[in-house]
Amino acid sequence: MAVNTTDVDALLLKLWDGSEWATLVNLSSSPWIHNWDTTGVVDGDYRLRMEGFDSSASLGTSLSGNFTVDNTDPANLQFAVLSPDLGGGSSISDRAWFNIPSTGVLSFTWNATDAHLSHAVLTGVPEPGTPSNDGPIFFAYRWDWTTGSFPPQGTWTAQLEVFDTASNSVAADLYIGIDTVGPDVGPPTLSVGSEWTDATSLAFSGLNIGASDNGGCGIDHYEVRDSADSTWTDIGASGGGSIALQEGVRTIEFRAVDLLGNAGSATSATISVDQTNPVAGGWVLPELVTSLSGGVAVSVQASDDRSGIDAANTTLWYGFDADGIGDQPDVTNDWIQFGTGLTASLPSSIVWSTKQGQYLSLKAELQDNASNSATSPVQHFIVLPSLDLSWESAFVDRLVVRAGSSGIVNITSVLISNEPWTGSPSVSLQTAPADRDSSVNWTTMETRTLSSGSLVDMKETLVWSLTILTAGELDIRIVIDGDDAIAEKDEGNNEVYVVAQGAEPGTIGVVPGFMPDMLSVILAGLFVGIWMNRKRAVTLQTN
Missing domain, CATH: 2.60.40.10 (Immunoglobulins)
Structure with missing residues (x-):
């Protein structure tokens, strides 16, 4: 507001608030300048009037145009992200998580009250780029943000700032995250090792030790399965549990699943399971006669389809029995171990010449490489005289x-x-x-x-x-x-x-079974004689 201050002794500055004129300041000396602090003025539309005075009377007035005073920030600010898969976004601990692809869309909404709103600005969203301002001509109160190349995992602090026409502003933050990647599982501690086992179940622990979602939403639980089964079993968040074992060479798989349901890569362990006892067959040994001497080699026939026979822990036993009946040798009154494995020699101290008519009793206590065991049926072998x-x-x-x-x-x-x-x-x-x-x-x-x-x-x-x-x-x-x-x-x-x-005198007889009877011999002789005579006759006629 400019005025001519020549011959002015005083200036009176007043403010019109729409209902009355209120004095702001009365200036009585040069410089004719007044800095008006509008921060204490109620928001609204105003005009200024300046009146000049000399020593005797008013010199006239000057009016400003209408102007607006706006000292108030936009109020009632609302800022939200729509449809998070997890959380709300109000804090880091309540981050709004999304399991969306790289081509997905993040929808933000906002609102605020102000008589003179100008525009809203959104920053801190997944790159590349940033959304355009909302306003000032038209307000959508929303951004549907997509880049076509959202990263598979990450966190951001989305920042909203709302401005009015006086450049007053208000701001709010939302904590968001994208997680489409499964977590890493820790190495399991197993109740059985890499050798064959007869266990019917596998206990495991430690899946949570060293496990990480690598900055994602966090691990929810752990899962286990036999690779032959397509179904994973949820074993909770403790990182330990058990699984039933079936026979065979099994691959047991473990994985972690995050709070959004993303499953991480599996780690596996190979478990060799044999729950079946070995099967005994017969015995291979020489004919037992009284002329035997020295160690007699004996072999038991046995099989185990999976882990195989553990020869080091398979024992062979013998005894002598009087009648070859029963499971306890009654001559030696006990079983005597004579070797390990499937083949061994009987003690050379056995005096076979004294064992005629007795029975050598044999049994084997079999064990396979998975610690399954079985005792073969007792078999008895008579000791014969060597003479024939x-x-x-x-x-x-x-x-x-x-x-x-x-x-x-x-x-x-x-x-x-x-x-x-x-x-x-x-x-x-x-x-x-x-x-x-x-x-x-x-x-x-x-x-x-x-x-x-x-x-x-x-x-x-x-x-x-x-x-x-x-x-x-x-x-x-x-x-x-x-x-x-x-x-x-x-x-x-x-x-x-x-x-x-x-x-009988005058006849020749033969024994049936060694030669034909007499009638057969006579008939055969007659036939041969007739045939020879006919052949000779034919020959003579030909000649």
Whole structure:
């Protein structure tokens, strides 16, 4: 407001507030300047009037144009971000979290009251760029902010500042975050190691130690699964728990999940599980005879399909039993361990020559590499005499003889032993009619006792002469040790059989089973004779 101050002795400055004029200042000397502090003035529209005076009277007045005084900041400020997945944004501890893609949208709203609003400014949002001001011509009271390249994880402090036309302003902050990345899980501590185990469950802990969401919204819980199962199991926030184990080589996976449901990369552990006992088969050992000496090698057949047999912890046991019945050897009265693994030798101190007729009892206590164990069924093996007498051969010099005192057949038999033997066996020649029934017994025709040492060379040839007095087929049997006085490994090979036939005087007979009957022989002879005669006749005619 400019006035001419020539010849002015005083200036009176007044303010019009719309209802009356109020004096602001009365200036009486140069400089004619007044600094008016408007901060204490009520907001509104005003005018100024200046009146000049000399020593005697008023010199006139000057009026300013209307102007506005605005000393008040915008009020009732509201600032919000819409639809956070977690939190509200009012503080760092209540940050508004979003699980949105890089092309997502963040929607901010605001409001304020002021008679002279100018515009609103939003800063501190995910880059790149910043939103345009809202106002002053038009107010949307909202920003839908997107860049097309939001980062996968981060935090920001969104700042809103609202201005009026007098440049008064008010500000507010919102704490926001984006998290689309899962957290890292800590290395688990396991109740079993990398070796085979027979455990039915796995206990684990420590998933929370060293776990981190790397600046994200924070870890909510941990999960576990067997890789063969598509379903994850929530085991809570403690970082420990257990899972049932199935047989086989299992891969157990662990992961952390944040408060927005983002699952992190899994860490895994390989667990080899065998819950099945080993299976015992039979035994492999030589024939047990009284001539054995030294350590006898014995093997048990066993299998374990998964972890395999733990030979170091598999033990072999033996004993001697009188009758081969039962699970406790009654000669030794206890089980005696003789080795580990699947193969071992029996003690060389066993005197096998004293064990004839007894049974070697064997069992194995099996263990696999997962500590499953099983005891094999007890098996008994009889100790046989080492000696075995048998017939190598026997034959007659004639199958058919004329019955009577001249009907003599000679039988040659070869007796053998499986080892040099100095004993004296008895040998008998017996006969019986071939057409006998069960009531007819064998008749002993001759018994010989071989001299001691006859079988040192393991073979003895005996020639027998037998007179067939009556017509008919005759079975002939030669028997070793008919009284069973000699203990042998096999008593079933002590007999040998031949057949001879006594024919009526003037006829020739053969024994059925060795040659065709007489009628067949005669018919065959007639056929051959006729065929030869016909062939000769044809040949002569041709010539």
